[in-house]
Amino acid sequence: AQSVTQLGSHVSVSEGALVLLRCNYSSSVPPYLFWYVQYPNQGLQLLLKYTSAATLVKGINGFEAEFKKSETSFHLTKPSAHMSDAAEYFCAVSLPNNAGNMLTFGGGTRLMVKP
């Protein structure tokens, strides 16, 4: 079975500062990895995904994440935070060729951006 751990349930940064949201996974086989964003009172929207191609993945709104197999990590970064980035972010994992296993989510990290 796979699992996801997001370090830090709340992260606060200043506008213009680097955003770093941490995600570590546990999986018996190389997984597929996703980052989703949730704005208040809305559903989840895909930011980016890793499915065994390039290890550095670029997503929407200037976010990117790097898959590091040796560290079992998939941290999300953005060079310069914007006020509109304030939201909750979820890391998720699924296993290839395993139709019986849908997405497994981490506990989420709420990003706050200070002016």
Added chain:
Amino acid sequence: NAGVTQTPKFQVLKTGQSMTLQCAQDMNHEYMSWYRQDPGMGLRLIHYSVGAGITDQGEVPNGYNVSRSTTEDFPLRLLSAAPSQTSVYFCASSYRLTTEAFFGQGTRLTVV
């Protein structure tokens, strides 16, 4: 573009009542799933379907039933509501397991 549509958006139930949360998608996706979102726990899978007529249990299936008679619809039934089922429920669909999952806007359910 409708995408994934959930109804209702809000619901208050009394303990012991039953109800059905509706989910419909217009993207012809094979995969559909239901999650519940609770603070600090992320989203947990309740039930999922890999096609019409095929459903299976996820991580937290107790107290919930599903069926998938058509590709488009995947309703979630609460048989006898309990306060522990107070949560926000999300329906999602995807074309394949490795492709983007599209989420509905959620149903906020309170059981009193």
